[in-house]
Amino acid sequence: MREAPSPRYQLVDSVPGFVVVERAAPSNQSRCYFCAEATAPKEAYREGDQEWHFEEAAQSFQFSVRDNATGEVARFHELLGLLYYACLEPGSKLHRIGEVAHSVGISIYIAITYDSPDGTPCEVAPSKLEWLNRAFNDRIRTPGKKILILPDLFGIQEQVSSGQIMLDFSLTTMA
Amino acid sequence: MRLQQIADKLGLEKLTPVFDQDIDGVYISDMISDVIANAKPGNLLVTVQVHANAVAAANLVDVCAIVLAQGKRPSDDVLRMAEKAKITVLSTPLNRWQVASKLYEVGLR
Amino acid sequence: MDRDSLYRESFPIKGDDFERGGEVATRVKGLLQQLGLPRDVIRRLSIANFEAEMNVVMYAREATLEVLVFPDLIRVQVVDRGPGIADIDWAMQEGHSTATEAMRARGFGAGLGLPNIQRNTDEFEVKSDVGVGTTLRYAVHTTSRPKEG
Amino acid sequence: MQLRHVVSVLTCEILSGDDLLDLDIACCFAADLMSDVLASAPNGALLVTGLASSQMVHTAEVADLAAIVLVAGKRPEVEALAFARQRKLPLLLTGLSMFEVCSLLSQHGLRGAVRKE
Numbered sequence: 001m002r003e004a005p006s007p008r009y010q011l012v013d014s015v016p017g018f019v020v021v022e023r024a025a026p027s028n029q030s031r032c033y034f035c036a037e038a039t040a041p042k043e044a045y046r047e048g049d050q051e052w053h054f055e056e057a058a059q060s061f062q063f064s065v066r067d068n069a070t071g072e073v074a075r076f077h078e079l080l081g082l083l084y085y086a087c088l089e090p091g092s093k094l095h096r097i098g099e100v101a102h103s104v105g106i107s108i109y110i111a112i113t114y115d116s117p118d119g120t121p122c123e124v125a126p127s128k129l130e131w132l133n134r135a136f137n138d139r140i141r142t143p144g145k146k147i148l149i150l151p152d153l154f155g156i157q158e159q160v161s162s163g164q165i166m167l168d169f170s171l172t173t174m175a
Numbered sequence: 176m177r178l179q180q181i182a183d184k185l186g187l188e189k190l191t192p193v194f195d196q197d198i199d200g201v202y203i204s205d206m207i208s209d210v211i212a213n214a215k216p217g218n219l220l221v222t223v224q225v226h227a228n229a230v231a232a233a234n235l236v237d238v239c240a241i242v243l244a245q246g247k248r249p250s251d252d253v254l255r256m257a258e259k260a261k262i263t264v265l266s267t268p269l270n271r272w273q274v275a276s277k278l279y280e281v282g283l284r
Numbered sequence: 285m286d287r288d289s290l291y292r293e294s295f296p297i298k299g300d301d302f303e304r305g306g307e308v309a310t311r312v313k314g315l316l317q318q319l320g321l322p323r324d325v326i327r328r329l330s331i332a333n334f335e336a337e338m339n340v341v342m343y344a345r346e347a348t349l350e351v352l353v354f355p356d357l358i359r360v361q362v363v364d365r366g367p368g369i370a371d372i373d374w375a376m377q378e379g380h381s382t383a384t385e386a387m388r389a390r391g392f393g394a395g396l397g398l399p400n401i402q403r404n405t406d407e408f409e410v411k412s413d414v415g416v417g418t419t420l421r422y423a424v425h426t427t428s429r430p431k432e433g
Numbered sequence: 434m435q436l437r438h439v440v441s442v443l444t445c446e447i448l449s450g451d452d453l454l455d456l457d458i459a460c461c462f463a464a465d466l467m468s469d470v471l472a473s474a475p476n477g478a479l480l481v482t483g484l485a486s487s488q489m490v491h492t493a494e495v496a497d498l499a500a501i502v503l504v505a506g507k508r509p510e511v512e513a514l515a516f517a518r519q520r521k522l523p524l525l526l527t528g529l530s531m532f533e534v535c536s537l538l539s540q541h542g543l544r545g546a547v548r549k550e
Contacts, residue, residue: 011212014212016485016507016508038508038509038510038511039487039510039511039512059206059208059484059485059486060208061208061212063212082211082231082235083231084227084228084230084231084234084235086227086230086231086256086259086260087227087228087231087256093331093400096400097331097334097335097338097397097400100338100397101338102259102260104342106302106305106342107234107235107260109231109235126307126310126311129306129307129310130303130304130307133302133303133304134303136235136236137302137303139215139216139236139237140216140237141216141217141237142196142216142237142261145237146302146303147235148302148303148305148306150305150306150310150334151306151310151313153306153309153310153313153327153330153331153333153334154327154330154331154334155323155326155327163226163228164227164228165228166207166208166211166228166231166232166235167207167208167228168206168207168208200532201532202530202531202532203463203530203531203532203535204465204483204531205464205465205466205469205483206465206483206484209465209483209505213505213530221532223464223466223469224466245469245473270462270463270473270545271463271464271531271535272461272462272463272481272535272539272545273545275463275531275532275535275536275539276535276536276539276545278532278536279535279536279539279540284536
């Protein structure tokens with residue numbers, strides 16, 4: 001196998017864990033967080049007047065990106081997963097934007113984030129997104145191909161299902 | 176080794192046109208997170224995962240092709256998505272173990 | 285501009301800097317969030333800004349995206365130095381927005397997401413000089429008055 | 434092939450079943466999707482997997498598999514390990530990838546599973 005030249009930006013410190021989806025009663029609000037424990041916690045707990053119940057867990061991982069030139073490291077603890085534009089409904093705004101970008105060799109992915117404790121999505125800082133983009137683009141070897149990971153400018157986070165986000169849900173289904 | 180050569184040697188069924196290129200190693204997994212974290216550009220991805228996200232992850236890390244083991248077939252939508260992203264999808268009735276053995280026999284490492 | 289804006293900020297966009305594509309739209313979104321604008325206004329402007337930014341990233345050398353905040357609307361002006369658009373009417377036709385190969389063959393540079401920008405905004409205007417550049421001006425009306433700060 | 438042979442070929446860490454290394458492994462099945470294991474893995478097979486959750490051991494138990502190799506340096510869930518120890522199910526860890534495990538073992542003569550119909 002040929003040794004690829006060492007890339008400047010690299011995914012490092014991969015920590016395995018779980019994406020845990022939980023739901024509150026009585027509000028029926030849902031939120032998700034990352035758990036790096038060896039076992040996803042499944043016990044219900046109270047927070048104010050809400051009781052949070054475990055709903056689902058998927059195997060996942062968190063990682064950092066290291067700039068090998070400076071040794072700086074950024075951890076992506078807010079990143080839940082990436083959503084490929086083509087996994088969205090054809091004709092939707094982002095799908096259409098993604099098609100245009102695709103025709104010039106750019107693959108658009110949306111960074112979907114974990115929820116903050118109040119249930120609203122976290123945000124990935126633009127500077128960190130740039131690192132993430134460089135880390136993935138440094139790995140690409142197909143000439144002319146580019147990855148563009150965007151924040152959720154389009155408000156799609158609340159409309160997508162976990163099946164559309166790159167996560168390992170349903171791996172353990174024994175159907 | 177070229178993708179087309181491997182497809183011919185193992186008798187893989189072509190579910191999309193073959194976007195021929197050099198293969199750099201093999202990665203076997205059905206887990207999207209594993210593929211994103213560990214698969215390398217130019218890898219041949221062997222999986223039974225036929226979900227659209229397998230194509231999404233394959234495109235993200237620029238693997239050269241997806242080999243679906245155990246005769247798995249994705250939906251036409253997923254195949255169209257792969258073809259559009261210029262990711263070759265091949266299928267074989269062999270299981271992952273058998274695919275791995277054969278790929279090793281023909282010289283992939 | 286026929287009246288003074290409450291606030292204005294300029295953001296430079298560099299052509300061919302793919303990995304930062306979307307950065308300006310992201311920063312502007314942060315600004316709009318600070319202004320406490322309705323979510324729908326932010327979303328529509330973000331889509332328009334992203335389209336405009338990508339046009340620059342894909343086709344132009346550089347541009348400036350300027351955001352002007354008024355009590356009842358947000359105005360955005362994108363001035364690029366690039367190939368310009370030879371036939372704006374053609375570029376504005378639905379369906380031509382995705383036919384980039386054909387567009388490039390016909391010498392169109394920008395204009396890629398123009399119909400989408402128009403769809404998402406309340407005012408839209410495009411001016412272009414071939415070989416010089418393109419100026420986009422668009423605005424979204426804010427139903428509620430922006431909050432202080 | 435004896436389990437101890439698998440351990441040496443893959444330089445495994447033995448988390449469970451260090452007293453079961455004489456076990457004879459008939460064949461091997463590689464999978465991350467547990468539904469797939471249930472559908473296709475023959476009993477007595479060695480399961481090669483990247484799934485670290487307790488479903489992995491439960492599935493191995495239900496499908497009557499001989500042992501499990503967890504690949505790519507993954508650590509099993511605490512419950513999974515406790516279950517494996519309790520049921521005397523050998524659980525091995527290796528830093529090798531699934532492809533490396535499959536190709537190395539087949540090179541050393543271990544057969545793949547013939548597909549159950």
